[in-house]
Amino acid sequence: MKVRIEDSCTACGLCIETCPQLFQMGQTIAEVIGEIVPPQFEDSAQQAADECPVESIIIE
DSSP states (O other): OBEEEOTTOOOOOHHHHHOTTTEEEOSSSEEESSSBOOGGGHHHHHHHHHHOTTOOEEEO
16 A cells, blocks of 8 residues: 555544654645555555545645
């Protein structure tokens, strides 16, 4: 599983609260810590994507 954040991110921080092992706050938007999601964080990555208010988290 891969994850990325699009430029439409509003930096609300919800993804960081949901899965701080994968997301961090960058200069203007949230950023992914590593592109590949470790298996133990797949559920929380999916939860972050599902709950993103602007649907900026893309999971492939």
